[in-house]
Amino acid sequence: MESLSWILLATSIFLLIFKLLNYPHGTRKNLPPGPRPWPLIRNLNLIGPLPHPSLHNLSQTYGKLMYLKFGSVPVLIASSPDMAKLFLKTHYHIFASRPLTAAGKYTSYNHQDNLFAPYNHHWKHGRKIYLNEVFSSKRVDSTEYIRVQETHHFLSSLHSMSGNPIMLKEHVSRVILSQINRTVLVRKYFSQSKDEKESLTFEEIKEMFDEFSVLNVAFHLADWMPWMGFMDLQGYVKRMKALSKKFHKFYEHVFDEHKDRMKDEKEGFVVRDFVSVLLKLADDLNLEVKLSIDAVKGLTQDLIIGATDTTTATIEWAMSELIKQPRLIKKAAKELDRVIGKERWLQETDFTNLPFIDLILKETMRLHPAGVLLAPHLALEDCKVDTYDISKGTIAFINIWSIGRDSAVWDDVDSFRPERFLGSDIDVNGHHFVLLPFSSGRRMCPGYRLALKMMRSLLGNMLHGFNWKLPGNMRCEDIKMEEVYGLSAKRKSPLVAVLEPRLPSHMYHQVADV
Numbered sequence: 001m002e003s004l005s006w007i008l009l010a011t012s013i014f015l016l017i018f019k020l021l022n023y024p025h026g027t028r029k030n031l032p033p034g035p036r037p038w039p040l041i042r043n044l045n046l047i048g049p050l051p052h053p054s055l056h057n058l059s060q061t062y063g064k065l066m067y068l069k070f071g072s073v074p075v076l077i078a079s080s081p082d083m084a085k086l087f088l089k090t091h092y093h094i095f096a097s098r099p100l101t102a103a104g105k106y107t108s109y110n111h112q113d114n115l116f117a118p119y120n121h122h123w124k125h126g127r128k129i130y131l132n133e134v135f136s137s138k139r140v141d142s143t144e145y146i147r148v149q150e151t152h153h154f155l156s157s158l159h160s161m162s163g164n165p166i167m168l169k170e171h172v173s174r175v176i177l178s179q180i181n182r183t184v185l186v187r188k189y190f191s192q193s194k195d196e197k198e199s200l201t202f203e204e205i206k207e208m209f210d211e212f213s214v215l216n217v218a219f220h221l222a223d224w225m226p227w228m229g230f231m232d233l234q235g236y237v238k239r240m241k242a243l244s245k246k247f248h249k250f251y252e253h254v255f256d257e258h259k260d261r262m263k264d265e266k267e268g269f270v271v272r273d274f275v276s277v278l279l280k281l282a283d284d285l286n287l288e289v290k291l292s293i294d295a296v297k298g299l300t301q302d303l304i305i306g307a308t309d310t311t312t313a314t315i316e317w318a319m320s321e322l323i324k325q326p327r328l329i330k331k332a333a334k335e336l337d338r339v340i341g342k343e344r345w346l347q348e349t350d351f352t353n354l355p356f357i358d359l360i361l362k363e364t365m366r367l368h369p370a371g372v373l374l375a376p377h378l379a380l381e382d383c384k385v386d387t388y389d390i391s392k393g394t395i396a397f398i399n400i401w402s403i404g405r406d407s408a409v410w411d412d413v414d415s416f417r418p419e420r421f422l423g424s425d426i427d428v429n430g431h432h433f434v435l436l437p438f439s440s441g442r443r444m445c446p447g448y449r450l451a452l453k454m455m456r457s458l459l460g461n462m463l464h465g466f467n468w469k470l471p472g473n474m475r476c477e478d479i480k481m482e483e484v485y486g487l488s489a490k491r492k493s494p495l496v497a498v499l500e501p502r503l504p505s506h507m508y509h510q511v512a513d514v
């Protein structure tokens with residue numbers, strides 16, 4: 001009898017603890033629906049290696065606005081255009097911040113960049129600099145020559161490999177990193193061959209970017225259960241610190257070179273790149289908010305990392321979808337022949353006359369957006385969203401991967417059909433909540449116009465210069481479109497393709513000299 005009482009007492013205590021741990025899920029507050037959480041980890045067990053499809057599947061049961069808990073952190077998942085609009089437009093001023101994560105602390109100069117910065121005076125200052133100084137039309141236009149030169153070198157090197165299978169991603173990431181580093185840092189800062197003396201090779205710098213991409217989206221348990229922070233059970237903090245040292249050394253080298261040039265050239269110094277803009281501002285004693293050197297590093301890092309992974313992944317997805325449907329490649333080539341002809345390459349001024357290239361990019365970003373869940377949007381105060389009570393500190397994720405597959409919005413959701421955008425005014429400029437690859441509102445991607453220029457020009461010229469085929473006996477059905485998660489969602493198995501030149505051969509030799 002006595003042992004039965006002990007069992008009853010122990011069971012009651014367990015149930016009480018379980019109930020307390022589940023509070024306040026649905027008790028006092030009116031919260032959106034969501035799966036029942038476990039003790040401690042709460043709903044973290046429901047997130048697979050690819051969080052966006054896991055959350056998409058859950059939304060089929062719990063609806064377009066779901067409430068979950070990741071450890072001790074309340075999380076909202078928006079999976080429809082209407083819900084996205086509530087966070088990015090209606091309540092944009094409340095959901096404008098970011099959570100303080102270990103990655104932001106160790107790999108982004110203690111959140112002194114823009115992408116991972118909470119909503120504060122530092123972020124506002126950085127954003128203003130981006131919009132007024134870095135991404136002004138004048139500054140972006142002034143770097144067009146870099147995009148042209150690097151694209152032409154890229155096309156020429158593709159030509160030298162025609163007839164042989166190439167791993168597309170390797171070549172695209174190299175040309176994009178070359179364009180971005182020259183635009184942001186004035187020169188590439190990585191060596192192309194063993195003879196060049198640079199502090200880093202292309203492979204080393206790529207490895208740093210890949211590690212950054214993994215560490216910045218990894219489910220780091222201590223971000224969700226802060227009491228675990230001192231243990232570093234997953235070893236992520238150790239890796240973050242090691243990575244941060246490498247980036248630190250790299251920026252020191254770049255900035256030293258810039259400062260030497262500024263000293264040598266004195267009044268004659270001409271600003272040719274984004275880092276020079278930022279370093280000049282850091283020297284400006286009259287600035288209302290002082291720009292620290294760590295902030296310059298953080299802002300520089302956002303530009304080179306934010307640009308490279310996203311654009312490379314998007315171009316690889318586009319070409320993978322196209323190669324599966326040769327009729328689309330033919331259709332694009334027909335438009336290019338009509339508008340550009342066979343004796344020149346596509347230029348940025350041609351974009352408005354090439355609507356099909358734009359349709360291809362829109363359809364690619366609908367099915368394969370790089371930032372599948374956008375970046376986390378943190379509530380700065382308690383508020384009501386729809387009819388629900390949301391607490392300060394809740395994190396909203398917008399599942400744009402799911403929105404791209406919402407059958408209430410799109411027909412035949414899984415088919416890659418660029419023509420679906422024909423005659424529609426849907427665009428990627430943040431005004432249409434059905435298509436949000438660059439997000440919308442206060443935290444919208446500030447680099448989206450530059451990204452579009454780079455992608456239109458690279459993809460358009462790749463289609464203009466070459467016919468794209470699969471190697472050997474490979475069939476379209478053999479192409480696996482599986483993804484891996486990262487700062488950008490990319491293809492798991494890289495695309496391998498064979499190219500056939502479409503233009504007279506002098507075009508490819510001529511370009512190398514531009």
Ligand code: HEM
Pocket residue numbers: 114115116127302303304306307308310311314369370371374375376437438439440442443444445446447448450451
């Ligand atoms: C295909 C290309 C790109 C895609 C899909 C993309 C997408 C995004 C997304 C989804 C966000 C987060 C928005 C949010 O929090 O709601 C973002 C932020 C950002 N992106 Fe991009 N991006 C691309 C290219 C670029 C480029 C080329 C640059 C710069 C050279 C850039 C710089 C940034 C920066 C600095 C932020 C942080 C904004 C902030 O939090 O205030 N991105 N981008």
